[in-house]
Amino acid sequence: MSYSIIFETKIVRLSDGRLLHLSLSGCNNDNAGRSRDDFRGKIYTEEEFKEMAENYKKDRLPMKEADGFDLKIGSRYCTYYDYAEHLLRMLKRSITWGELTENRRCYAEVFTGVTVNKGTPEEIFYSPAEWEKVCYDYMYGRKTGTTTTHRSYLYEEKEIMEALDKDANHISFFIGKEA
Numbered sequence: 172m173s174y175s176i177i178f179e180t181k182i183v184r185l186s187d188g189r190l191l192h193l194s195l196s197g198c199n200n201d202n203a204g205r206s207r208d209d210f211r212g213k214i215y216t217e218e219e220f221k222e223m224a225e226n227y228k229k230d231r232l233p234m235k236e237a238d239g240f241d242l243k244i245g246s247r248y249c250t251y252y253d254y255a256e257h258l259l260r261m262l263k264r265s266i267t268w269g270e271l272t273e274n275r276r277c278y279a280e281v282f283t284g285v286t287v288n289k290g291t292p293e294e295i296f297y298s299p300a301e302w303e304k305v306c307y308d309y310m311y312g313r314k315t316g317t318t319t320t321h322r323s324y325l326y327e328e329k330e331i332m333e334a335l336d337k338d339a340n341h342i343s344f345f346i347g348k349e350a
Contacts, residue, residue: 173198173199173200174198174199174240174241174242174243175196175197175198175241175242175243176196176197176198176199176204176242176243176244176245177194177195177196177242177243177244177245177254177257178195178196178197178204178205178245179194179195179210179346180192180193180194180195180257180258180261181193181194181210181261181266181271181346182220182258182261182262182264182265182266183265183266183267183268183271184265184266184267185214185267185268185328185332186267186268186328186329187332188216188217189214189215189216189217189332190214190215190216190217190220190262190265191212191213191214191268191331191332191335192212192213192214192215192220192258193210193211193212193344193346194210194211194212195207195209195210195211195346196211197209199243207345207346207347207348208280208343208344208345209343210343210344210345210346211343211344212279212331212335212339212342212344213335213339214332214335214336214339217262220258220262221259221262223258224255224258224259224262225255226255227251227252227254227255227258228251228252228255228256231250231251231252231255232250232252233250233252233253233256234248234249234250234252234253237250237252241254242254244257268328268331269328271346272326274349274350275346275347275348275349275350276345276346276347277326277344277345277346277347278324278325278326278344278345279324279325279326279330279331279334279335279342279343279344280322280323280324280325280342280343280344280345281322281323281324281325281334281341281342282299282320282321282322282341282342282343283298283299283321283322283323283341284296284297284298284299284301284302284320284321285297285302285306285318285319285320285321286318286319286321287309287314287316287317287318287319288316288317288318288319289315289316290316290317295316299338299340299341
């Protein structure tokens with residue numbers, strides 16, 4: 172059976188009043204979420220966040236009343252109802268980006284594309300969307316070449332908000348352990 176594991180959750184109150192939900196998560200059948208640079212972020216209004224959390228509760232029971240579990244939060248088995256409660260608890264503990272970066276090294280990593288060198292003067296640059304269409308051709312040897320991945324790093328809240336508003340699919344976060 173495959174299930175999600177939530178390793179860490181941070182809620183950041185942004186300067187424009189919205190919330191940045193940072194989640195370090197994966198699955199019991201993969202390696203995702205096992206390193207500090209694998210946080211994913213999504214921006215919500217406070218109302219959207221509360222609605223999203225409450226939707227997890229619909230037609231669900233807390234773990235102590237349920238027949239089974241849906242996911243794990245850390246090492247604790249729980250249901251989606253419990254996950255909603257976890258999210259609402261974390262909302263109450265929300266902090267600003269400045270407070271988060273005060274004791275931790277934090278940044279956003281934006282995947283900007285891949286350059287493929289074919290061993291000739293010819294180089295091909297693929298945007299993230301283009302790369303998603305051809306990456307398996309390179310992985311499975313249908314196409315060959317040396318690849319170079321391009322990333323940019325953002326440290327300031329305003330830059331991160333703008334990047335997430337543009338394209339959240341190609342952004343991951345590094346959040347170091349507390350100093």
